[in-house]
Amino acid sequence: MQVYLVGGAVRDKLLNIPVYDKDWVVVGSNPDEMLSQGFTAVGKDFPVFLHPKTKQEYALARTERKSGSGYTGFECHFAPDVTLEEDLIRRDLTINAMAQTEDGTLIDPYGGQRDLNDRILRHVSDAFVEDPLRVLRLARFAAKLTHLGFTVAEETMSLMAQIANSGELEHLTAERVWQEWHKSLATQNPEVFLSVLRDCGALKVVLPELDCLFGVPQPEKWHPEIDTGVHTLMVAKQAAKLSSSLPVRFAAQVHDLGKGVTPQSEWPSHKMHCHTGVKIIKKLCERVRVPNEFKELALFVCEQHSNVHRAAELKASTKLKILNTMDVWRKPERLEEILLCCQADHAGRLGCEDNPYPQKAIFEDAYKAALSVEVKDIIADGFQGKTIRDELDKRRIEAIASIN
Ligand code: CTP
Numbered sequence: 406m407q408v409y410l411v412g413g414a415v416r417d418k419l420l421n422i423p424v425y426d427k428d429w430v431v432v433g434s435n436p437d438e439m440l441s442q443g444f445t446a447v448g449k450d451f452p453v454f455l456h457p458k459t460k461q462e463y464a465l466a467r468t469e470r471k472s473g474s475g476y477t478g479f480e481c482h483f484a485p486d487v488t489l490e491e492d493l494i495r496r497d498l499t500i501n502a503m504a505q506t507e508d509g510t511l512i513d514p515y516g517g518q519r520d521l522n523d524r525i526l527r528h529v530s531d532a533f534v535e536d537p538l539r540v541l542r543l544a545r546f547a548a549k550l551t552h553l554g555f556t557v558a559e560e561t562m563s564l565m566a567q568i569a570n571s572g573e574l575e576h577l578t579a580e581r582v583w584q585e586w587h588k589s590l591a592t593q594n595p596e597v598f599l600s601v602l603r604d605c606g607a608l609k610v611v612l613p614e615l616d617c618l619f620g621v622p623q624p625e626k627w628h629p630e631i632d633t634g635v636h637t638l639m640v641a642k643q644a645a646k647l648s649s650s651l652p653v654r655f656a657a658q659v660h661d662l663g664k665g666v667t668p669q670s671e672w673p674s675h676k677m678h679c680h681t682g683v684k685i686i687k688k689l690c691e692r693v694r695v696p697n698e699f700k701e702l703a704l705f706v707c708e709q710h711s712n713v714h715r716a717a718e719l720k721a722s723t724k725l726k727i728l729n730t731m732d733v734w735r736k737p738e739r740l741e742e743i744l745l746c747c748q749a750d751h752a753g754r755l756g757c758e759d760n761p762y763p764q765k766a767i768f769e770d771a772y773k774a775a776l777s778v779e780v781k782d783i784i785a786d787g788f789q790g791k792t793i794r795d796e797l798d799k800r801r802i803e804a805i806a807s808i809n
Pocket of ligand 1 (some may be wrong): 411412413414426428495496497498501502536538539542
């Protein structure tokens, strides 16, 4: 049997970026031989095995034929006579369809190295359209590699649009959509995931709540970029610059979903969007099965971002009310996360990228001042039961007011 390193590990090695996962393909073998060599079978649909020591994945070379809907509807053929080239041609992108022998020789039958040099994300063959998941994968690779200059080939974009129009994206499970969205949040440019999906018409199928923000105007005075969709992409970009936290990046992307349901008669104003957005985020998170940690932060940011922006005008009692609503006493890290999202929202406007955001320090100072009030002092002063809470709020308000 011959063993080759394939896929992302070869790509990332050639790009000089960290390799996290190593996938191998095995040519000229069969399941019995793999098992006899100590490998463990793991593939349910495909002949995939785990190496006895490294636990890395070794897949028998295979060909695939579309046999049904969605990304699971494949007939898979594996046999010792399936060649490496036959295995590579079924893969999504040319830059993912290269292999390397154990001595480091590159095998590149479909122009992966050329496309790496030209910074092009290009499909390997028309079989690309057989797997709708690839639309999301490609958008995610664009997000991962855009900082290196990568763009999507025009003809690949056309195939993605074809998939988006075909109705096949509707067969993607919530888990797959979230898996790719989640991975895109960890890239250097998560906004590119959304913009590529938008450009090929997939965003309206998989995340219509975000897609419908495009074309919705906002007041030019605050939002020189005007379009809410454009603003959302800018906020997503700023959030990734400000924070490596994936929940922060997610919350920033969905903070304005309420603007998608403002009646046209009220445009460009969106008075209710902080309230209307909450319901939409809840539904979206349920549909895509977004983990609670992400959902909770997104709800706070949606509900509170306009309040935080007005920090300089707020009374001490209002600031405390907002801090109480955020429950920052039990989850102190939440304040910083919410404030970073608000800062990204502020910076995610045309011409405002480098503007200061003093609102963040105002809330941080208010929090610190409120935190300096000690419950034990209140008890020592003779307060009991419910009066402790009231006195705590009173002293916290005084402490916040004293720094104004
Ligand atoms: N692959 C594919 N189509 C898919 C999934 C995977 O063609 N729908 C192929 C690609 O050749 C890919 C390889 O399988 O490179 C391994 O897939 P995966 O581990 O999901 O992605 P990587 O390319 O390794 O990238 P990353 O680890 O960054 O997700």
